[in-house]
Amino acid sequence: MRAKGNEGEELAANTLKQKGFSVLERNVRFSVGEIDIIAQKGTSLYFFEVKFRGQHALAGAIEVITHHQMKRIRRAASLYLMKYEKKKGEIPMAFLGVVAIDGQGNVEIIEDAFE
Incomplete structure (x- = not known):
């Protein structure tokens, strides 16, 4: 399962780059949690959670992220x-986002997912 996650994160990082983001760091761990991708676009920072979903399941990627x-x-x-x-x-403007990937490799970037 981790190999699939790594593959998804690589696809997410590449897609973000194509969309004009600079990927600053990946898999940043703190005692309170992990951030999959930290990116910058303009003067704003983005903290992305990458969610790999099954066949044609882009919709619902945010719903599977629990409150915790x-x-x-x-x-x-x-x-x-x-x-x-x-x-x-x-402190720059910061956003919490989601990169959703379905089983076909389709990618959806939600830049401000948690607000």
């Missing part, structure tokens, strides 16, 4: 932003 998972992603993003602020001296 959202909370962990938010906490991890907050820690990353604190680290970023110390390094850069500012």
Whole structure:
């Protein structure tokens, strides 16, 4: 299953690059959770959760993210932003997003999924 996840994350990262994002980091772990992909577009940072779904199941990718998972992603993003602020001296606009991939390799990017 992890191999499928790695494959999905690679496809997600490549698609984000094609859409004008710069992928800064992948699989960033904190004690409170993990962020699959951290990307930048313009002056904004994006924290993406990658969801690989079965055949033709792009719709519903957000629905499978539990409240607990959202909370962990938010906490991890907050820690990353604190680290970023110390390094850069500012906090950028930040968004929590989802990259959904179906069994056919179709990709949907939802840039502000949790708001």
